[in-house]
Amino acid sequence: MYDEYKNNVFALKAMFPSIDAYMNFTEDNDGKIINSVIKYAFNKGIIHHDTEPAFKNFIIENKTELTCKPIERININDFKRKVSPYRDTAQQINSFIKKSKIKFSQINYSIFSRLINEECNNPTKRNAIRLISFWICYKKPELISVCNYNNLLELFGKINKPNNEEGCRIAFSLYSRGNTIGNDVVIWLKKELKKYISNNIKFTTYKNQIKLQFIDTTTLYIDIPKNFSNNINHLNHPESYAKVTNDAIDLAYQILILWFLSKFCTKGKFIAIGIAIGNFSDLNLYIQAILQAKLPSESVIRLTDYAHQCVLINNIRVRFCHVPKEVEIVTGEISNIWWITEFWNVIYWDFVPALLKESILKSEESLLNVLWFPDTINDICDSIYAQDSSIVTFLRSPQNILLGLEIAKTLYYRKKFWEANEIVRIILSFKLNRII
Incomplete structure (x- = not known):
């Protein structure tokens, strides 16, 4: 049965599973955020005075209860399942921040990927872990031994070590x-x-x-x-x-x-x-x-x-x-x-930024002239078409197949199918057994 008081107690215990976790929190944040968390605990009836000593006593008194239980471990796949979809979870956490008047900054859904893929080396990421542990254990208090702040911090520390x-x-x-x-x-x-x-x-x-x-x-x-x-x-x-x-x-x-x-x-x-x-x-x-x-x-x-x-x-x-x-x-x-x-010439390898910015690959007229009517261009070597032009570079050295395929890929995903096909035709004329 849902019990708001009990859920808030477990959520705060998950966010601050030890006095060390609280001290790290005070190092990461200013007085406004710290006081807003203490005031939240007081408003919910969890502590009897809205003071830091009262809040510290709450953490110390609950530490024994938490650590005497067997501490389970969480792996990264478990974590992903608990917070997916990221966008929805981020919206729920931000809604809680706004409603509770806790002064944490709102989180972006990308923080979940960043925690998984980057070092947890700044207050923004550690605050995100605090909010995530709070939110998970508010919704499911039974997960406190798995999803408390210390456990999640250890998980991300191992991942990104x-x-x-x-x-x-x-x-x-x-x-x-x-x-x-x-x-x-x-x-x-x-x-x-x-x-x-x-x-x-x-x-x-x-x-x-x-x-x-x-x-x-x-x-x-x-x-x-x-x-x-x-x-x-x-x-x-x-x-x-x-x-x-x-x-x-x-x-x-x-x-x-x-x-x-x-x-x-x-x-x-x-x-x-x-x-x-x-x-x-x-x-x-x-x-x-x-x-x-x-x-x-x-x-x-x-x-x-x-x-x-x-x-x-x-x-x-x-x-x-x-x-x-x-x-x-x-x-x-x-x-x-x-x-x-x-x-592989589908969207697997990143596009080359230089080709995405190249003006000739964006211009239908330029592509038309270079690929099908090169004789209409006077002094092509001195013209705009020779300046930083991947196509002209490729046409000079059609054996440069990797460059040709990258040009064709860029044109194809811009829906310039005829132009992409012409580049592929040149590649195949040079090497018939090429797999495109």
Whole structure:
């Protein structure tokens, strides 16, 4: 039977399961919020005086009752079930905040995803956990031993605790045949890497742990640490590397397309991208071996044997070469290099921002002239169509199939079907067995 007094008692006990939890609350919040919570408890008849000592006594008196019960554990899937759908739960919590006159800021439904995917490292997130624990235990007091603030804080702390010893190392190496790799190219690469990592939500979980480092003057690498999102992440099972593998390949693809579009991508300059997974202290030899190997020109994104296995086990949407290249590591170990030949061309990999902003891909007239009536354009090399134009870049090098497919994908999802089809036709004329 519903009992408002009892439910409020359990909800406040869930929000403040210990005096330490209360002290942390006072550190996170100002006097207005603290006093509003105490006043709420007083108005509901839970404490007899609207003072902090009275509220502290309530917490201390209820601590024994709470901790003498067996403390159950909650996992992330349990949590998702209890708060789904996120939007509805957020609305209910905000309605309670407004009605109760507690001075907490209202929460956005996105906070649930942020708690799951990011470190719980600021008062906003900790206050969200307090409100969530209050709301769950107000609705279902029997869940107090599972969904109290301390338990939820511990849950999110484990989820987002980075394992800085293991993860994915992705290296970008610039090299040339007859040309010098200048400092301007390295600066461009470093800038693009930093920009994509800082702007992409995929990297929010661990972007504070990611640092650009140099192997040599023309080779940069970053380490993406594995997070403890569940029990399997404590093991070296390939499934535990699912997120870091997917994020590394996404980063490699984005940088590769940007390289194709940059002024530095010439016949004499190249980029090789290596991906290795495991314990960071063991990965340098593998990274250097796959970057230095002489492979076909299209083998830009290269993976070690174990990284290749992680892709297959986690069903990440790429295709590889049919026959890998066998190389010998410095230690004498024989290993295989696998390179990516194709990417899934539906909405799986992120669009490349540079193509979304490109004016020619938005203009029907420009597309018409470039694709079907190029002879109507005078001095195309000096015209607007040659400036930052992905299509002109592709038409100059139709063997650059990955760029062509990204252009076709962008056009297709803008409902420019004829234009997308023309790009696909050019790709197939170059390589008939290509899977689109």
